[in-house]
Amino acid sequence: MNDNIRNTAEEEAAIPVREPERQYYYIEKAKRYFEQMCEAAGRPLTFCVTTFGCQMNARDSEKLTGILERIGYREEPEEEKADFVIYNTCTVRENANQRVYGRLGQLGRIKKKNPHMMIALCGCMMQEPEVVEKLKKSYRFIDLIFGTHNIYKFAELLAMRMESGRTVIDIWKDTDKIVEDLPSERKYAFKSGVNIMFGCNNFCSYCIVPYVRGRERSREPEAIIREIERLTKDGVAEVMLLGQNVNSYGKTLEHPITFAELLRRIEKIDGLKRIRFMTSHPKDLSDELIEVMAQSEKICRHLHLPVQSGSTRILEKMNRRYTKEGYLALADRIKKAVPDISLTTDIIVGFPGETEEDFQETLDVVRKVRYDSAFTFIYSRRTGTPAAAMEDQIPEDVVKDRFNRLLSEVQDISAERCSRHTGTVQTVLAEAVNDHDDSLITGRLGNNLLVHFPGGASMIGKFFPVHLKECKGFYYLGEIVKE
């Protein structure tokens, strides 16, 4: 542990050893420092959490926000104006790191003008030792650095920084701990992400996640149910169950249960209207899960099923542990059991050794499955992963050409898939006032498509029957059907 602060023996004895009590103790402590800081500044101090990367990070940021608001900080949406800026970083692709360094330089200049300003960095990038070395050397103005495994200690680390006035750096290599019942703030009143597991054991050869998020750990089903029950009492209608590989949920529990069984239990929660989940690994998707999806009233008709490549040869080098034929057969089984399902995917182009023939296999899968949408990525060589050391890295111009061809195929198919609902009436959850036109509301169908329709802010968080009048490629314009 950091030795920036030395407490008296008496103070030490008053600090709870158990979690989450320990963190609530430090929230109170940080609160007292925070009040002094506001007094010195002569104004209430503000914070801004900037999230990079996936929904897992978005959920972590809500936890950071919950703690900061308890301490007394007010949220400031504009980063440049905030007194405490926290970057929750992602490191899945190399350029994500470069973006963070660029923005940090800018923040450093702002900090010079604001003596009350603090900067914290956390998230996946901090689990890479080279990154922390670079930050220590070239970005000395950073106040607090912590990683993914000890994010639950945010209040404690922040209190340390406030007390010592010195940079606090605390990164753990791994953990088997899950701390429940910490404060958390939701970005939306009516929907929420819910972590069901952390980490990943799959070691796909291109992916840094298992190294920065550690081994797979599942939350106890009772803790998940309790959290969702609380959320629904608080007005949440939709939950997104989060994990790197939700299909292997529960395997490491003392009393193992399957993901399908967890879904059955969540389905029974009164007041909950919609259940989503991500991400599913094709190799672990069971027939039991397909059956539960087919029978469920609440599980959304949407499945994100990353294929990564259509070539069995490349899939093997990626360590994905399924074949092209196995994936296609799985997609067919799902479509048969849940005919109205939307399938979406992730695809990587330009993995080491990928030939034009391999790429054609990927296009073949895209044409056969007909994804409702697909996230397409250019392969990024992540230091520390097995694929980074593979021979035959593909030249940039070849990858770009393949990427453009894939994108155009994906977009044509997704426009066609989207248009199949034209003229139908669907249940839509109103999510926000439209960014460009405040006479419109933006809502989401169960299958994840967006629809804009006339309405006002008071409708947010409620469900409406909406007539889908016009398809605009990847979203709809619609109108509420009056009863």
Ligand code: 5AD
């Ligand atoms: N390069 C490109 N894309 C990657 N992904 C993960 N690692 C890499 C990498 N090194 C993509 C995968 C994954 C998604 C979240 O990010 O497609 O499913």
Ligand code: SF4
């Ligand atoms: Fe990365 Fe593969 Fe784990 Fe997904 S399943 S997080 S791609 S290693």
